[in-house]
Amino acid sequence: MENNEIQTPDCLVENGETYDMVYERPHTLTGTRMHYCPGCGHSTAHKILAEVIEELGIQGDVVGIAPVGCSVFAYDYLNFDMQEAAHGRATAVATGVKRVLPDKYVFTYQGDGDLAAIGTAETIHCVNRGENIMIIFINNGVYGMTSGQMAPTSLAGMKTTTSPYGRDTKTMGHPIKVSELIAPLPGAFYVTRQAVHNAPAVRKTKKAITNGFKYQKLNKGISFIEIISNCPSNWKMTPLQTVEFLDNEMAKYYPLGDIKVPSAEDLK
Amino acid sequence: MEQTEDIRLMKGNEAMAEASIQAGADAYFGYPITPQSEVLEYLAREMPGRGGVVLQAESEVASINMVYGAAGAGARVWTSSSSPGFSLMQEGISYIAAAQLPCLLVNVNRGGPGLGTIQPSQGDYFQAVKGGGHGDYHLIVLAPNSVQEMADFVFLGFELADKYRNPVLMLSDGAIGQMMEKVVFHKRELKRIPKPWATTGKTPDRERSIITSLFIQPEKMEAVNLLLNKKYEEICKNEVRYEEIMTEDAEVLLVAYGLSARISHKTVQLAREKGIKAGLLRPITLYPFPYERLNKLADQVKCMMTLELNAGQMVEDVKLAVNGKVPVGHYGRQGGIIPSPEEVEENFEKFFKSVS
Numbered sequence: 001m002e003n004n005e006i007q008t009p010d011c012l013v014e015n016g017e018t019y020d021m022v023y024e025r026p027h028t029l030t031g032t033r034m035h036y037c038p039g040c041g042h043s044t045a046h047k048i049l050a051e052v053i054e055e056l057g058i059q060g061d062v063v064g065i066a067p068v069g070c071s072v073f074a075y076d077y078l079n080f081d082m083q084e085a086a087h088g089r090a091t092a093v094a095t096g097v098k099r100v101l102p103d104k105y106v107f108t109y110q111g112d113g114d115l116a117a118i119g120t121a122e123t124i125h126c127v128n129r130g131e132n133i134m135i136i137f138i139n140n141g142v143y144g145m146t147s148g149q150m151a152p153t154s155l156a157g158m159k160t161t162t163s164p165y166g167r168d169t170k171t172m173g174h175p176i177k178v179s180e181l182i183a184p185l186p187g188a189f190y191v192t193r194q195a196v197h198n199a200p201a202v203r204k205t206k207k208a209i210t211n212g213f214k215y216q217k218l219n220k221g222i223s224f225i226e227i228i229s230n231c232p233s234n235w236k237m238t239p240l241q242t243v244e245f246l247d248n249e250m251a252k253y254y255p256l257g258d259i260k261v262p263s264a265e266d267l268k
Numbered sequence: 269m270e271q272t273e274d275i276r277l278m279k280g281n282e283a284m285a286e287a288s289i290q291a292g293a294d295a296y297f298g299y300p301i302t303p304q305s306e307v308l309e310y311l312a313r314e315m316p317g318r319g320g321v322v323l324q325a326e327s328e329v330a331s332i333n334m335v336y337g338a339a340g341a342g343a344r345v346w347t348s349s350s351s352p353g354f355s356l357m358q359e360g361i362s363y364i365a366a367a368q369l370p371c372l373l374v375n376v377n378r379g380g381p382g383l384g385t386i387q388p389s390q391g392d393y394f395q396a397v398k399g400g401g402h403g404d405y406h407l408i409v410l411a412p413n414s415v416q417e418m419a420d421f422v423f424l425g426f427e428l429a430d431k432y433r434n435p436v437l438m439l440s441d442g443a444i445g446q447m448m449e450k451v452v453f454h455k456r457e458l459k460r461i462p463k464p465w466a467t468t469g470k471t472p473d474r475e476r477s478i479i480t481s482l483f484i485q486p487e488k489m490e491a492v493n494l495l496l497n498k499k500y501e502e503i504c505k506n507e508v509r510y511e512e513i514m515t516e517d518a519e520v521l522l523v524a525y526g527l528s529a530r531i532s533h534k535t536v537q538l539a540r541e542k543g544i545k546a547g548l549l550r551p552i553t554l555y556p557f558p559y560e561r562l563n564k565l566a567d568q569v570k571c572m573m574t575l576e577l578n579a580g581q582m583v584e585d586v587k588l589a590v591n592g593k594v595p596v597g598h599y600g601r602q603g604g605i606i607p608s609p610e611e612v613e614e615n616f617e618k619f620f621k622s623v624s
Binding site: 059060061062063065066072073075079080081082083084085086089092093094095096097098099100101104121122125 | 294295297321323325326327329330331333334335336337338339340341342343345359360363367467468469470471472476477478479480481482
């Protein structure tokens with residue numbers, strides 16, 4: 001049987017020299033080797049999430065909801081209590097959890113097919129009720145797990161296995177901007193769009209997820225964090241090319257940055 | 269003297285809503301649909317003041333998944349709907365059964381298929397006992413025949429759900445849900461058992477809790493299937509419930525559940541007045557089904573007939589139970605029509621004369 005556990009050494013020994021560990025994997029990750037493709041944004045997003053939970057010291061108070069999609073196994077990697085929802089239903093499941101455990105930190109982690117296609121009704125009504133949860137929305141413009149079909153967020157002209165001649169917006173609809181769609185709802189407290197394709201983007205995403213957890217204590221509604229994520233396998237690119245595509249194409253249609261931020265008054 | 273009984277005149281739907289509060293339900297998630305909207309209305313009025321969560325979801329799809337989340341978090345939780353709405357919940361019910369989440373579900377059956385009618389029906393028998401959603405699973409199915417039982421089975425349903433970590437379905441119908449009868453609420457001691465598997469936050473003293481129905485490796489999936497099968501065997505061994513009326517000397521037998529059993533009770537009396545030795549077996553649990561008892565009765569009676577408000581669904585289980593020992597027939601009305609005991613008696617006679 002394959003050993004799927006990653007071993008963490010206590011110290012590094014190189015050329016007879018012993019070096020102390022100055023950084024290690026957060027304990028909120030299980031150590032199970034992730035199944036994500038090289039260059040995929042999911043693993044980075046998982047790690048950021050795990051780091052924030054460790055830094056905030058809230059491992060014992062977190063309940064996460066995993067979706068159906070590439071991150072369906074998220075609970076194998078994240079070392080805290082989690083529920084696996086049916087496709088698109090994560091925000092309904094999260095509502096059920098949060099309503100009976102109002103003191104816990106509850107979040108969903110969903111892809112674009114899950115959140116913006118099959119789960120649109122659940123997403124919009126969860127936001128509209130202003131549930132005190134955080135929604136992490138991974139947008140890579142494609143169905144990853146089923147290997148590259150068109151998503152509601154696929155860019156115009158984007159070639160996928162179900163839009164082999166490119167997405168024709170006349171017959172296949174337009175890429176949907178979920179963050180802009182839900183931001184005007186009074187139940188949306190904090191809406192931001194970030195990415196994980198370079199170091200500054202990772203830092204900003206980490207800040208956004210930290211905010212998302214902190215805001216839950218205010219009981220003022222949804223924190224919605226969209227993360228534009230690279231998908232080398234289904235964009236048919238090298239990891240490096242996906243970084244360029246993200247900056248040049250994805251971020252042009254889905255501009256990175258805050259969409260709705262709480263005012264100083266809101267944060268009281 | 270301390271009052272231990274609380275007697276009220278209520279609709280079946282209201283009675284189960286009240287019972288759920290008394291049974292310590294932590295949460296109810298629902299969506300309006302005739303003929304069971306009184307449940308959500310009653311709870312919206314009563315629950316906030318008496319503790320507990322009540323939430324009107326955007327759809328039955330959402331409400332069943334809210335039930336999943338709350339049950340996974342360890343809460344005593346339930347939902348109710350009627351046929352078209354209950355169909356929408358089937359996906360979630362399959363996940364709940366697979367993830368072994370205890371909860372109470374209620375289907376106040378109306379006529380179908382499709383949008384159908386808002387009048388009573390038993391057309392959802394197959395959906396209730398043979399699956400409904402995808403995959404190999406079973407619900408424990410309780411069939412009340414009175415307002416009193418709609419209340420009582422809420423308590424029983426929560427207890428069985430917790431005991432077996434299995435969803436329990438109360439399959440009622442539009443008539444019992446809507447009609448008013450006397451209902452007695454006894455003071456009860458609430459049975460609650462610990463749920464260490466629930467997602468309440470990972471504390472240092474335990475491994476993380478994962479609620480899932482995904483087992484992608486065939487060996488792991490089959491292990492879960494076998495575990496479920498074993499549980500269903502236990503349920504079949506321990507939880508078969510039925511009621512017998514005038515079966516001691518019966519020569520012909522009616523088999524009916526819920527509303528049909530009430531009509532059949534009167535039918536048996538009418539037949540007896542004519543000198544026909546008729547009896548009635550009323551399954552109270554539709555899953556597990558009283559196969560053994562019916563097989564035994566087949567050694568005693570000349571024939572059996574089901575009365576169902578459908579085209580003949582439970583009759584298949586009666587045939588399975590009887591295994592060819594005696595002829596088994598079916599009489600039914602559909603579309604929300606409720607036959608009179610006289611109509612049933614006439615057809616019962618016609619049937620057993622045709623086979624004797």
